[in-house]
């Protein structure tokens with residue numbers, strides 16, 4: 091594949107904002123996506139580990155983690171769409187070719203995801219009270235985890251195949267015979283995939299520290315449970331962190347020749363330093379973890395570390411495609427569209443910010459509420475909710491209004 095052929099596959103309409111905007115948003119949203127995936131996998135695994143235990147502490151944890159896992163799947167999906175949008179804008183020649191070559195799996199991905207999510211719900215429906223009754227139907231949860239991992243494997247293959255344009259023709263027409271079926275996943279790299287999956291352990295450890303702090307905020311009286319959570323979180327972060335770093339080292343040692351420059355590069359060391367710093371954070375904070383927002387800070391720091399890992403991963407892709415294939419993602423033709431650029435950022439910042447602030451505040455306060463009767467939001471919180479709905483109405487009117495106006499002109 092010559093650079094000219096790759097450039098010819100680009101969208102001739104250009105991109106509506108500077109390509110750097112898409113590149114940066116791609117990294118940020120990938121980090122959020124992978125964080126949600128990791129919490130989802132970790133929470134699902136802890137549910138399985140705890141639900142069938144005779145130890146009530148584990149069963150209580152399982153009951154909390156199935157709720158977390160359920161929500162994390164939907165967050166992972168929503169936050170998966172975002173990097174999908176950005177990657178297909180600036181890397182479209184690569185992303186679409188990789189997808190078309192494995193089209194059957196791109197569609198299959200959705201089926202597996204639906205089946206995996208349903209399997210998780212079946213487990214949930216079968217288990218109304220894990221603490222009192224113990225777990226039932228663990229096979230559903232195992233199935234769910236397997237299917238969700240299969241989904242991740244497909245995305246990984248698609249992401250990886252796009253980095254090898256020199257092999258596309260062989261996949262499309264093996265031995266000169268065209269195979270348009272799209273039935274094969276052609277390439278993957280197990281250590282790379284496992285690295286992102288293994289990070290689930292420390293990320294879930296960080297999540298447990300936050301969960302524990304949340305319970306403390308709600309005046310949790312079961313000190314034994316809190317101590318159990320702390321020990322488990324610490325263990326997941328330390329042991330899981332070391333395992334992930336070892337798998338990361340295997341990934342670096344097995345990088346294909348054209349990517350070998352990345353191992354030992356400043357980007358790799360930055361990612362490693364960020365991960366190790368977060369893993370060590372609970373050891374530094376110690377008793378502070380029980381005060382203020384420190385218990386949550388570890389997950390926040392983990393998110394920052396994932397952004398550093400995501401940025402390094404992006405450098406690996408950007409430089410490989412530029413250095414080995416002459417494709418510069420940042421020289422995409424710009425057809426500046428201020429309206430859509432502004433609409434995007436306003437939707438994201440104002441509408442998204444306001445709605446999320448409302449939902450999170452209500453969920454938070456309801457969770458911390460103790461006392462008689464259900465939680466009733468204060469007038470201030472209710473006002474944020476009303477604003478969220480009003481903004482959504484204004485946004486919808488504006489969206490369709492401009493569309494009709496452009497159409498009628």
Ligand code: HEM
Pocket residue numbers: 116120123124127166167168170171173174175177203238239241242243245246247249250282283286287
């Ligand atoms: C629910 C199970 C899922 C798992 C376990 C999972 C896991 C992963 C992993 C491990 C990667 C990194 C791959 C690599 O760099 O080699 C990844 C990337 C990605 N995922 Fe997911 N994912 C899941 C669901 C989704 C969904 C539902 C979407 C889309 C709606 C999605 C969109 C993406 C995209 C676009 C990337 C690559 C972004 C890029 O190339 O910069 N994922 N995912």
